[in-house]
Amino acid sequence: MASYNDPRLDIYDGDGSSLYGDLYDSHEFFTIDQAASLVSYSELQFVKAESLIATGGSQENIKEAYFTWIKSSFSSLGLSEEDFDNYVLNIR
Amino acid sequence: MASAQTRTITENVTDDQGVPLPGATILEQGTANGVTSDFDGNFSMEVADGATLEVSFVGYKSQTQSVEADSKYSFQMASGNLLEEVVVTSLGIKREAKALCYAVQNVTSETIAKSNATEALNGIEVLQPVCDSQASIYDEVHPLLNSARQNLNQNDGGLPLSGDLIYSGDASLWIKATHAIEDRAYVHQGLLSNSNYTSALSSINQAFGSNEEDMTFKFGSSATTAAPWYQFKRDRGDIGSSCVWRCFGVLQRSKT
Numbered sequence: 161m162a163s164y165n166d167p168r169l170d171i172y173d174g175d176g177s178s179l180y181g182d183l184y185d186s187h188e189f190f191t192i193d194q195a196a197s198l199v200s201y202s203e204l205q206f207v208k209a210e211s212l213i214a215t216g217g218s219q220e221n222i223k224e225a226y227f228t229w230i231k232s233s234f235s236s237l238g239l240s241e242e243d244f245d246n247y248v249l250n251i252r
Numbered sequence: 253m254a255s256a257q258t259r260t261i262t263e264n265v266t267d268d269q270g271v272p273l274p275g276a277t278i279l280e281q282g283t284a285n286g287v288t289s290d291f292d293g294n295f296s297m298e299v300a301d302g303a304t305l306e307v308s309f310v311g312y313k314s315q316t317q318s319v320e321a322d323s324k325y326s327f328q329m330a331s332g333n334l335l336e337e338v339v340v341t342s343l344g345i346k347r348e349a350k351a352l353c354y355a356v357q358n359v360t361s362e363t364i365a366k367s368n369a370t371e372a373l374n375g376i377e378v379l380q381p382v383c384d385s386q387a388s389i390y391d392e393v394h395p396l397l398n399s400a401r402q403n404l405n406q407n408d409g410g411l412p413l414s415g416d417l418i419y420s421g422d423a424s425l426w427i428k429a430t431h432a433i434e435d436r437a438y439v440h441q442g443l444l445s446n447s448n449y450t451s452a453l454s455s456i457n458q459a460f461g462s463n464e465e466d467m468t469f470k471f472g473s474s475a476t477t478a479a480p481w482y483q484f485k486r487d488r489g490d491i492g493s494s495c496v497w498r499c500f501g502v503l504q505r506s507k508t
Contacts (some may be wrong), residue, residue: 165486186507190472191482192471193471193472193478193479194470194479195470196468196469196471196479197466197471198466198469199433199460199466200274200460200463200466200468201459201460201461201465202463204432204456204459207438207456208456210439210449211442211452211453213445215453216423227417232462235463236463236466
């Protein structure tokens with residue numbers, strides 16, 4: 161994540177000062193009234209990309225599902241479209 | 253013409269130790285009128301005079317009580333009944349919940365090879381459940397979800413469950429959730445047959461269309477309704493974060 165400058169790293173890891181990150185101290189997953197996702201749209205887009213690869217889907221459709229997965233993941237964490245665009249530039 | 257008298261019942265459901273039970277189902281027998289208790293075990297509902305209320309909760313014996321004028325009611329649940337005896341207002345949701353439980357357990361079973369779904373769902377009388385095989389679990393997930401969809405499709409105008417904590421009684425979202433859960437199951441089975449990936453693609457088109465439709469459960473902020481991982485962290489402060497990470501299933505990643 162660091163090598164691609166993934167902005168989600170800041171959310172998971174805070175300032176990066178601890179070995180295992182700040183998730184244990186501050187991540188939503190450990191808040192008292194967290195919203196626990198049981199199944200998500202984001203996960204399904206990843207499933208779609210994997211299924212398209214396995215069934216010989218077109219590169220275009222695979223890429224679309226893959227980027228939709230990342231974009232919806234960003235969105236669910238409160239990141240912006242600009243964050244997504246910058247990140248995609250890094251991983252292309 | 254005389255109309256039936258109604259009254260509003262505002263009560264609380266607890267276990268036999270007095271601890272509030274969130275999510276207990278309260279039904280007016282013989283009607284589609286029902287609610288679930290909130291995070292503090294409280295509920296309020298309007299019922300007809302002389303109605304009989306049935307209160308149920310997973311792992312506890314159901315109880316019934318007649319509604320009479322100026323009476324106070326005590327819904328203190330005794331433990332000990334089986335899941336199959338519990339009344340749930342929507343058969344579709346009940347079936348989906350079971351399938352979801354299986355699907356979630358299979359995330360773990362990929363690591364430990366076995367899951368104990370069937371006997372573990374039989375309530376607190378079975379303290380050492382025997383494990384099901386992974387294959388038998390997957391065999392049951394798909395029929396359960398199909399059956400859930402049929403029940404949900406038969407429902408028109410919303411589910412008779414005002415206390416639905418996930419989709420507020422929206423049957424169309426529950427149906428999408430059945431497809432989403434099935435997608436997860438299909439992709440887990442992908443290595444067995446490539447046709448499972450094809451089935452996953454077909455099912456995805458009928459599942460969620462945006463983040464807003466995610467299947468999400470919001471925990472409460474009281475001592476008894478807090479999220480389980482929060483409770484773990486609060487109660488086991490002596491355990492370091494590395495253990496939590498391992499439980500959470502997240503691998504340490506390189507920062508270089």
